[in-house]
Amino acid sequence: MMNRRIWAATAAAWLALSAGLPMTAAAAEETPDALVKRVSADVLETIRKDPSLKTGDVARIGALVDKMVMPHVNFQRMTAAAVGPQWRQATPEQKQRLQAEFKSLLIRTYAGAVAQVNDQTVVVKPMRAAAGDKDVLVRTEVRGKGDPIQLDYRLEQSADGAWRIYNLNVLGVWLVETYRSxxxxxxxxxxxxxLIQALSSRNKG
Known part of the structure; x- marks a missing residue:
């Protein structure tokens, strides 16, 4: 079971995706490590300044994610990977339901941890990637009180040139693989x- 510090880091990671501005031509040219650095700094500042986020307001966090998260995440790929091989047999309606319920689950899971975010800073480590790579790993550390927390992002470059996150790693545990099991x-x-019914029940609980 993740402790509060780890949940706080994971919450910061998830919400960091919602801190950026809508996609622009300039953003499409942004390197993946620069993207992670920018949105991570923005979200920590946003959480500190927004009392409703600090209280773990699920509706407020949900609205923020709905409005701003999607430009920075390939959420369909994230959901498909979490569901596994059966995703290919799902109907379009089932896929939409799965994405909606999975997003709600993530928001509810991390909402309470946002209150733990206080004086953390995010340090982006030098990226190891070759020119032309379309799938990269960006490693970061969340630093504050206590030991640094390892927080890594998997990103892919989309056809429009923008980088989008499709997986997160907290202290060696990948989010998608955790949910897949x-x-x-x-x-x-x-x-x-x-699965849809089970997720819906959890989200209503």
Missing amino acids: QFAQEVNARGIDG
Whole structure:
């Protein structure tokens, strides 16, 4: 079970995706490490200044993600990877439901941890990538009280040239793989509709 410091770092990571401005031509030319550095700094400042975010207001966090997160994330790829092979057999309607319920689950999971974000700073480590790479790893550390927290991002370059995140790693634990193991049990037992129903129930709880 992740402790509060790790949840806080994960919350900062998720919300960091929602701190950027809508996609522009300049943003499309931004390097992946520069993108992570910019939005990470922006979100920490946003959390500090917004009392409703600091209280873990699910509706406020949800509105923020709905408005600004999607330009920086390939959320369909993230959901598909979490669901696993059965994603290919899902209908378009089922895929939409899965994405909506997964997003709600992430928002609810991390909402309470936002209150733990105080004086953290994010340090982006030198990136190891060759020119022309379309899939890269950006490593960062969240520094504050206590030991630094490892926080890494997997990004891909889309056809429009923009970099989009599709996975997060907190202290060696990848978000997508963590949920994949949970989702697989439900899908194997009850199918895609069973997973949707299970997520919906968790989100209403």
